[in-house]
Structures are given as structure tokens and as C-alpha cells.
Amino acid sequence: MAAAGAVAAAGPAGTPRAVAASGPVGPDGVAASRPGAPVGAGAVAGGFVVVAEVDASIGQEMRYATTRNFTGAVVDGYDEPVCLLARPAAEALRRAQREVLRRGYSLLVYDCYRPQRAVDRFVRWARDGADQRTKAEFYPEVAKERLIPEGYIAERSGHSRGSTVDVTLTEVGRAPLDMGTPFDFFDPLAHTDSPRVTGPAREHRDLLRRVLGRQGFVNLPQEWWHFTYAPEAFPDAYFDFPVSVASVHR
Numbered sequence: 001m002a003a004a005g006a007v008a009a010a011g012p013a014g015t016p017r018a019v020a021a022s023g024p025v026g027p028d029g030v031a032a033s034r035p036g037a038p039v040g041a042g043a044v045a046g047g048f049v050v051v052a053e054v055d056a057s058i059g060q061e062m063r064y065a066t067t068r069n070f071t072g073a074v075v076d077g078y079d080e081p082v083c084l085l086a087r088p089a090a091e092a093l094r095r096a097q098r099e100v101l102r103r104g105y106s107l108l109v110y111d112c113y114r115p116q117r118a119v120d121r122f123v124r125w126a127r128d129g130a131d132q133r134t135k136a137e138f139y140p141e142v143a144k145e146r147l148i149p150e151g152y153i154a155e156r157s158g159h160s161r162g163s164t165v166d167v168t169l170t171e172v173g174r175a176p177l178d179m180g181t182p183f184d185f186f187d188p189l190a191h192t193d194s195p196r197v198t199g200p201a202r203e204h205r206d207l208l209r210r211v212l213g214r215q216g217f218v219n220l221p222q223e224w225w226h227f228t229y230a231p232e233a234f235p236d237a238y239f240d241f242p243v244s245v246a247s248v249h250r
Contacts, residue, residue, distance in 0.1 A: 047233060048162055048248050051083040051112060055094040057101065058083075059108035059170060063183065064118060065243065070138040070184055071125045077115035079244040084113040086162035086233035092215040093165060093229075099211050100169065108176055110183045110225065111166040114159035116240040126153040139186035151222065152186040160239055163232040165217075166225045169208050177204045183225050192224040 051058060063069040065081035085093065097107050125131065126147045139147065147153045158164040166184075169177045180201035181190045189196055192205055205224045212219070212227050220226035241247045 047086055048084050048113065049087050049090045050245055050248055051085055051090050051093065051109070054090045055097050057106065058093060058097050059106055061108060061110055062112075062243075063110050064114070070134050070186070071121065072131075072133045075118045076121040077117040077240070077242050079242045082243060082245055083109050083111075083165075084162070084243060084248060085165065086113075086229075088233050089163040089165065089229035092217065093167075096211050096215045096217070099214070101172070103207075104172060105169045105177070105207075106172050107167050108170045109165055109167045111159060112164075113162045113239070113243065114157055114164075115242060116160050116238055119155065119157045119160060122153050123148070123155055137182070138184055142186050147186060156238065158228055158232075161232055161234050161237060162239065163230075163234070164226065164228040166223075167208070167212070167227060168225055169204055179204055179208075179224055181224070190223055192219055192221050 052060065060081065060083050062078065062081035062083060064071075064075035065078035067073055069075065093107065093109075100107055126144065129144055132144065135144065139152070142150065142152070159166075168179060168183065171177065178201045180194070180197035181187065188194060192209065197205065208224070209219050215229075217227035217229050220228070
């Protein structure tokens with residue numbers, strides 16, 4: 001949930017938009033004419049890919065397209081449970097998958113590209129103190145009113161630029177490995193180098209970081225699952241098109 005950069009302007013549902021710190025940039029790398037200008041569908045298709053079409057062996061459990069996430073509901077903008085990424089990030093993820101498969105493991109992604117409308121939903125949820133349905137699972141030791149001040153929830157996310165992925169390891173065809181905490185666990189225990197995480201969970205975190213690091217992914221220290229491919233394809237753009245195959249192919 002880390003914050004980063006400038007925020008996208010939300011347009012009508014289904015309309016891709018991007019607002020950048022130094023001017024809007026479309027997924028094809030072409031600057032838009034003005035902040036908040038619609039990004040053409042052809043541009044989206046040129047810059048983003050459906051990860052399953054790049055490597056179908058990468059597991060997907062797209063949590064925000066289901067009710068199994070910290071909001072307790074399907075999140076705005078997740079029209080389909082598919083992983084979309086900027087093409088260079090998807091190709092790097094494929095290379096990492098090839099390495100872990102040789103070790104008897106597989107990557108499993110929980111989130112990839114995230115539209116700005118979803119980030120906005122997270123913020124509204126965090127400010128709703130009456131909704132505590134998911135506290136026991138996702139933030140048992142942190143008061144909900146502290147989630148924004150302590151950086152667990154932010155108004156901007158690198159996921160909206162298309163080069164960030166939330167990912168874990170599984171044994172091939174089996175359940176996720178022990179990582180010391182679940183995905184999206186709001187607690188210092190989720191920090192990648194938490195000294196409280198030892199044994200197999202420590203080994204698994206380190207393996208994930210090493211394998212992805214060799215392919216250009218940089219870990220966010222506060223979240224063992226959060227990795228951003230560098231250099232980012234669109235470092236100054238934040239997009240708001242919905243998560244769906246049609247967003248890439250139309």
C-alpha cells in the first residue's frame with residue numbers, strides 16, 4: 001500500500017486516464033495533450049499485457065477481485081480477476097518464474113496493475129472506523145485509524161503505474177509457502193527483514209527477493225510481497241482503466 005508520486009484523475013468508468021508529475025503519459029509512452037486527458041485504447045494495448053498470455057504457469061489469486069481482502073468486498077475497478085502489467089515487468093516476471101520452476105516452486109500473484117479508483121476505495125475504507133469486519137485477519141495489532149498515518153494505506157500507489165506486483169511462492173500445484181505473515185497483513189511483522197521472522201519463513205522471503213532481484217525487481221522493505229520492476233515503463237503516469245482483458249485488447 002505504499003505511496004508514490006502524483007495521483008491520477010479519475011474519469012468516467014472504463015475510461016483510461018493518466019496524470020503525471022511532469023505531465024500525463026499514456027501506456028505507449030506518448031504524452032497526453034493535457035492532465036486528465038483520456039488515454040486511447042490502442043495505447044493501452046501497446047503498453048500493457050495480460051500476464052497469463054505471457055506465461056500461463058504463473059499462478060494468480062487476484063484478491064481485490066474477490067471478497068477475500070481487507071475491505072471485505074470486491075474492490076472498485078477490478079472487473080475481472082486478471083493480472084495486467086506493463087510489458088517489461090511481465091517479461092521479467094516470466095524470467096523469474098522460469099528460475100523458481102527449476103527449483104520446484106511457482107510464483108503466485110495477488111495483485112498487479114491497480115486502477116486509481118481502487119486506491120481511492122482503500123482510503124475510504126481506512127477512514128470508515130465503523131467497519132472493523134476484517135480486523136482479526138488483516139490488522140489485529142494496529143488500530144484502524146492508524147493505517148493511513150503509519151503508511152499501510154496511501155492515497156497513491158505504484159501499482160497504478162503498471163510495474164509493481166504483489167507476489168509469493170508456492171510449491172508447484174500446492175499451497176503458498178510460509179512467509180511469516182499472510183498477504184496484506186498490516187503489521188511490522190510483514191516487513192521483509194523483520195527480525196521476528198526466522199526459520200523456513202525467513203528462507204522463503206530471502207529466496208523470493210533474490211530471484212526477483214536478479215530480474216530487476218526491487219522489494220518494498222515494509223511488505224515482503226511487494227516488488228517493483230526497474231526501470232519502470234511509465235514512472236510518471238498513474239492509470240485508472242479497469243482491470244479486465246478488454247482494457248488491453250480492445
